Amino acid sequence: MEAFEWQQAASPENAASLATHTTTEAMLSAQGTRAAFTQAMLIKAGGVDLIGLMKDGLVSPVRLIDINHLPELQGISENAGGGFTIGALTTLAQIATHAGLMKHYPAFVQAVTTAASPQIRNRATLAGNLLQRPRCWYLRSAAHHCLRKGGEHCFAYAGDNRYHAILANHDGCAIVHPSTPATALLALQAQIESVSANGVQRVISIDDFFVLPSIDLHHENVLRTGELITAINLPAPHHTHRSAYLQLGEKTAFDWPLAAVAVFFAIDDKGICQQTRIVLGGAAPTPWRAREAERIIEGSKIDQNNARSAAEAAIAVATPLSGNAYKLPLLCTLINRTIMKAATSE
Amino acid sequence: MSDKTHETGTDQIIKPSAEIFGPGTISMVLNVNGILQSIEMEPRTTLAEALRTSLKLTGTKVACNHGACSACTVWLDDLPVAACGILAIEVVSRKITTIEGLGDADHLHPVQKSFIEHDAIQCGFCTPGMVMSCAALLARNPHLGVEEVETAISGHLCRCGTYPHVVQAMLSLSAEQEADHG
Numbered sequence: 001m002e003a004f005e006w007q008q009a010a011s012p013e014n015a016a017s018l019a020t021h022t023t024t025e026a027m028l029s030a031q032g033t034r035a036a037f038t039q040a041m042l043i044k045a046g047g048v049d050l051i052g053l054m055k056d057g058l059v060s061p062v063r064l065i066d067i068n069h070l071p072e073l074q075g076i077s078e079n080a081g082g083g084f085t086i087g088a089l090t091t092l093a094q095i096a097t098h099a100g101l102m103k104h105y106p107a108f109v110q111a112v113t114t115a116a117s118p119q120i121r122n123r124a125t126l127a128g129n130l131l132q133r134p135r136c137w138y139l140r141s142a143a144h145h146c147l148r149k150g151g152e153h154c155f156a157y158a159g160d161n162r163y164h165a166i167l168a169n170h171d172g173c174a175i176v177h178p179s180t181p182a183t184a185l186l187a188l189q190a191q192i193e194s195v196s197a198n199g200v201q202r203v204i205s206i207d208d209f210f211v212l213p214s215i216d217l218h219h220e221n222v223l224r225t226g227e228l229i230t231a232i233n234l235p236a237p238h239h240t241h242r243s244a245y246l247q248l249g250e251k252t253a254f255d256w257p258l259a260a261v262a263v264f265f266a267i268d269d270k271g272i273c274q275q276t277r278i279v280l281g282g283a284a285p286t287p288w289r290a291r292e293a294e295r296i297i298e299g300s301k302i303d304q305n306n307a308r309s310a311a312e313a314a315i316a317v318a319t320p321l322s323g324n325a326y327k328l329p330l331l332c333t334l335i336n337r338t339i340m341k342a343a344t345s346e
Numbered sequence: 347m348s349d350k351t352h353e354t355g356t357d358q359i360i361k362p363s364a365e366i367f368g369p370g371t372i373s374m375v376l377n378v379n380g381i382l383q384s385i386e387m388e389p390r391t392t393l394a395e396a397l398r399t400s401l402k403l404t405g406t407k408v409a410c411n412h413g414a415c416s417a418c419t420v421w422l423d424d425l426p427v428a429a430c431g432i433l434a435i436e437v438v439s440r441k442i443t444t445i446e447g448l449g450d451a452d453h454l455h456p457v458q459k460s461f462i463e464h465d466a467i468q469c470g471f472c473t474p475g476m477v478m479s480c481a482a483l484l485a486r487n488p489h490l491g492v493e494e495v496e497t498a499i500s501g502h503l504c505r506c507g508t509y510p511h512v513v514q515a516m517l518s519l520s521a522e523q524e525a526d527h528g
Contacts, residue, residue, distance in 0.1 A: 003369035006389035006435050010364050051392075051431050052412055063366070064389070066436065093425070117501025118479065119416050122425040123432065253500035254414050 001054045005063035009043075012073060016226045017197035018065045019043045023050055024133065024219055026059045028150045043067055043228055045089055046125040048116075049132040057142050068125075073230055076101065082236025085193075088127035088229045092181070096121060105234055106345060107243035107262045111184035114247055117254040127229035130182055130192075134175035134220065134285075135256050136164065147217055148173050161321040163258070166328065167284040169319060171214035175285050178256055182210070183281030184245050186289065187262035191233040197226045203233075210286035220285070240266040244342035247281065248330050257282045259330040261338040271301040278310065278339070280331060283318075290314035293335060302343040311335035367435060374438050378403065379447030389435050394418045396434035397444060405445035405474045409503070416501040419475035420444050426482045428501075445474035448481055456519055457481045464515035468506030476502050480516055490520035 009015035019041055026040040041063040044050050053059045067073065073089040076098050084101060095101055096113045116124055138144040138155040145151035156164050156174045164174040177183075185206050192204045209221050223229070243264040247257035260281030265273040276298040280288040293310035300306050311332045318328055368389035375384050378401060385400040394411075397403045397420070409417040411430045418429040421443035449455035457480045460466070467473050476499060483490065483498040495516040499509065 001390045003388055003390050005369050006367045006433070008364060047433065047436075048413065048431055051433070054390075055411065068436065117413075117416060117428075118498060119419055119426050119428040119501050120413055120431075122422070123427050254416075 001051075002057075002060040004054075004061050006066065007063060008066045008069060012067065012070060012195050012228055012230055013197060013199050015043050015065050015067045015070075016195060016228055018063075019197075019226050019228075021061075022223065022225055023053065023059060023131075025225060026061060027053070027133070028218055041065055045128045046091070046123045048120055048124045048128060050128075053133065053140075056140065058140065067228070073127075079233075079236075084234045086126055086232045086234070088231055089125045092116065092121035092124050092126065092129065093118070095126060095181075101234075104237035104241075105184075105188055105243060107184040107187055107245040107264060107342075108181065108234070110245040111180045111247075111260070111262060114245075114252075114257075115180040120254065126181065126232055130179050130185075130229070130232075131221065131223070132178050135178045136175045139175065146173075148175065148213075150218065157321065160323060162323040162326075163256075163282075164321055164324055165284050166318040166320045166324055166331075167280070167288055168212055168214070168286070169284070169321060171212065172217050173213040173285065174321060175213075175220075176256075176282050177210065177220065177284070177286050179287070180247065180257060180260060180281060182206075182287045183260050183279050184243070184262040185232065185234075186210075186287040187245075187264040187277045187279040188243060189235055189264075189277070191235075192229055193231040193233065194223065194227050195230050196224070201230070213285050238266065240268060242267055242342045242345055244338050244345055246334055246338045246341060248334055259283065259327055259334050261331070261334045263335075263338045263342040265297065265342065267343070273297050273300060273302060278314065278335065280314070280335075283327065283331060290335065292317055297339065302339060304340070307336045307339040307343075310339060372435075374435060376401070376434065376437070376442060377439060378442045379444060385434075387434050389433060391434045392430055393420070393432040393434045393437055393442070394429035397429060397442075403444050403446050407471055407474055409471065415472070415503040416479065417472050417475045417503070419478040419502075421478060421482060424482065424485070426479050443478075445478060448477065455481055457484060457515070460515040460519045461512070464511050464518065466508050466511035466515040468504075468508055472502055472504045472506075472508075476504065476508075476512060480512065484516070484519060488520065490516055492517065 021040040040061045042061040044064045044066050074087045076086050092112050102109045138146045147154045154173050165176050190206045192209050195201050245262045247260035249255045249257045262279045265276040276294045278290045278293045293314040296310040315328045315332045371386050394408050397406050407417040409415045413428040413431040419426050420429045423441050457477050479498050495513045
């Protein structure tokens with residue numbers, strides 16, 4: 001790790017005004033003129049991803065702006081109108097043990113509980129988890145000047161793509177989005193609150209937060225330079241709401257899922273599903289709504305048959321690469337199971 | 347690197363502020379195993395490096411240096427964390443506990459005793475971290491089941507495969523505690 005300066009920000013706005021690049025931008029310019037990239041001042045929260053990228057020589061900031069101590073970005077609170085606000089720096093461990101979140105948003109807590117390892121969950125922040133760079137081994141290899149880092153070539157198409165996308169994967173880059181909680185947060189219709197250097201705040205629907213390679217090859221989300229997440233909001237719970245999350249992976253800790261599914265719907269008194277959201281993780285460059293599956297469940301009463309049909313419809317539109325067609329049966333089984341898990345939950 | 351290690355009063359803690367530190371060497375005070383210790387380090391010095399190199403507390407092991415193996419597990423304010431991924435400068439004035447603070451050869455921690463009794467160690471490289479995770483688990487939940495222990499050690503890689511013995515060591519400890527409390 002190269003030497004750098006270290007400074008504690010006085011406030012979120014202060015951090016936003018001090019930051020000259022996002023980590024993503026600093027990785028981009030790292031492939032261009034060395035002089036520009038070594039001047040980057042980057043915001044650091046838990047540092048779980050950033051310190052790793054710095055150790056690997058993928059980003060070498062001149063200064064880290066530390067925000068991890070800022071009290072205004074901490075904590076979980078229940079809102080007056082229902083719903084919860086989770087401070088950006090809330091750790092995954094704090095979320096995993098929060099009774100209110102466990103009760104009202106089981107898919108979210110289940111996803112958080114399976115992320116990383118106990119040690120990392122004690123340190124990793126929710127916002128940092130959402131903003132971690134993809135785990136694509138070409139992106140994370142200093143020897144590969146890949147498209148997402150400003151190069152001219154995606155190595156995954158002709159290379160080893162076993163962990164890459166099976167959906168929305170033909171627009172130049174085939175990463176899968178790395179955040180496990182993001183899969184659940186998209187199903188639960190969360191909102192992202194942010195602030196910029198000038199104090200301007202915005203609230204971004206999670207539907208609009210993540211960016212596909214067809215829109216922008218270099219960024220995974222819509223955050224701009226000098227903009228940081230301050231909180232994540234979960235909408236008001238209701239007794240008709242059901243949600244569940246399941247994943248499959250090679251290891252149970254410190255691994256990213258090969259396939260993940262989060263399901264949300266509201267069940268009326270006749271057992272009919274509404275507001276159905278079925279979101280796939282480990283499948284596409286963003287958390288991915290399986291709308292083909294949602295259409296089969298929406299307006300129906302769930303049973304083994306339509307859960308199976310929904311799962312099959314979701315994978316029927318997949319376009320696997322040379323080495324990842326194995327993900328199709330994994331996801332098919334997982335979608336089916338997660339729908340049934342949500343339907344049979346309290 | 348000069349390694350002046352001595353006890354200091356709390357008023358000597360250098361509390362980081364809006365001031366810019368580094369990139370060169372700076373003087374900081376870490377609270378390790380209940381002792382305030384002054385060290386020279388750079389902002390890029392990880393907690394694991396500061397413990398092992400400056401404070402000579404080499405019980406904390408570094409294997410992957412990427413948070414993936416948990417060999418470097420220490421407690422930060424009593425919670426297990428991977429010391430390789432934390433900058434020492436971030437944890438000035440925070441409470442840090444290492445394997446050296448848990449027990450020594452003459453005063454073994456119950457988890458250490460139980461590891462020995464259940465042959466839960468082979469090469470021993472992962473053991474300090476594993477013990478830190480297990481002792482933290484025991485401190486917050488004395489009535490352990492297999493699932494709790496397996497979750498607590500899920501981040502640890504042990505190439506010798508001691509996991510079943512670690513689980514047995516912890517379960518026996520749980521039973522003993524329950525017996526002690528009648």
